[in-house]
Amino acid sequence: xIGVLFDRYxxxxxxxxxxxxxxxxxCKDAVLHIFENLGKDLNRYEIKNFSSWLxxxxxxxxLRQLSKRKETLPITNQSxxxxxxxxxxxxxxxxxxxxxxxxxxxEEQKICIDLFYIxxxxxxxxxxxxxxxxxxxxxxxxxxxxxxxxxxxxxK
Amino acid sequence: xxxxxLKNRHLTTEEIFDYRNQKLTPAEMHRIEMHLQECSLCDxxxxxxxxxxxxxxTFLVMRDLRKKGRLxxxxxxxxxxLLDLNTLLLLLFIIGILIFLAVVFLKLI
Numbered sequence: 562x563i564g565v566l567f568d569r570y571x572x573x574x575x576x577x578x579x580x581x582x583x584x585x586x587x588c589k590d591a592v593l594h595i596f597e598n599l600g601k602d603l604n605r606y607e608i609k610n611f612s613s614w615l616x617x618x619x620x621x622x623x624l625r626q627l628s629k630r631k632e633t634l635p636i637t638n639q640s641x642x643x644x645x646x647x648x649x650x651x652x653x654x655x656x657x658x659x660x661x662x663x664x665x666x667x668e669e670q671k672i673c674i675d676l677f678y679i680x681x682x683x684x685x686x687x688x689x690x691x692x693x694x695x696x697x698x699x700x701x702x703x704x705x706x707x708x709x710x711x712x713x714x715x716x717k
Numbered sequence: 718x719x720x721x722x723l724k725n726r727h728l729t730t731e732e733i734f735d736y737r738n739q740k741l742t743p744a745e746m747h748r749i750e751m752h753l754q755e756c757s758l759c760d761x762x763x764x765x766x767x768x769x770x771x772x773x774x775t776f777l778v779m780r781d782l783r784k785k786g787r788l789x790x791x792x793x794x795x796x797x798x799l800l801d802l803n804t805l806l807l808l809l810f811i812i813g814i815l816i817f818l819a820v821v822f823l824k825l826i
Contacts, residue, residue, distance in 0.1 A: 564791030571786055572730045572779055573758055576765030583768065585778055592782060596790060612727065616758040683746035685739075702754065 567596050570612075574619050581623035591622055662712040669693070670705030677702050723752040728759045730779050733766050 571592050578591040595618060608614045663671055672691060676682045677698075682690070687698045728736075728749065735741050736749050753760040769775045 564787065567786040567790050568783070569727065570758075571782055572733075573727060573762040575779070575782060576733075576762035576769075577758065579765035579768060580761060589778070589782055589785070593785065593789065596786065612756065612758045616761065620761075677747075677750070681744070681747050683743045684750055685746065686743055706754065 563596055563599055566599065570615060571596065574615065577616065577619045578623040581620070581627050587626060591619070591626065595619060595622055658713055659709070662709050665712055666705050666708055669697070670701045670708065673698055673701035674705040674709070723748060727756065728752065728762070730776075733763060734772060734776070736763070737766060738772065 574592045574595055575588050578588045582588050582591065595615075602618070606614075663674065666674065673687060673693070676687045676690065677684075684695055684698050687693070688695055691698070693701065732749060736746060741749070753763060766775065
């Protein structure tokens, strides 16, 4: 079973840890360490969403390695560690509500949400069409999506 | 690029490389970006891959890592994978010869 999970997830674990450790050998060690302990962890914890749990485990392992490397944070201080995000309450998108909610977004978010989710354009196409840079497009979509969710949940 | 849905699975190394190297159509890129919006693991992994300069080097590292992982976590499968068809035929051939020699030896006695 660990072998199957390794095939599916090892490249993602490697790349996530690269964001923090930026060293090939350290990242390989991170992957092998995380998968070595996976069997034990799977028995020990009740895991609802495997991929988000694995994401958090990878981030925390990498941050711990980073703090060991820098020796700036004491090992006992684990307040910097990330906790698994609780998935929010489910909501169904009701189209008339959605278009009203869209009106409440700022202009940039509205344009990016419309082009990405409704007109199904890629980030690159949106940058070409709007003149926003890639990071702006990503952030307008992410913030717009979060705002829409909040608006729709408050309306319930 | 594989055309199966990304709703129930994560991005493969090949998909990430094709996306990074802009080898995909706008529709395929959009499909991957829709997944990145919903999946924080793949999204942060994509960021990690973008920080690796040499894609050939990264490809080799991934291959090495996969090999190590297979050795470590799928030992039984690895042993069976060594017993491919050619090895099995050779083993059967050797066993056949041993049986033949044993029969000849018994007849001579």
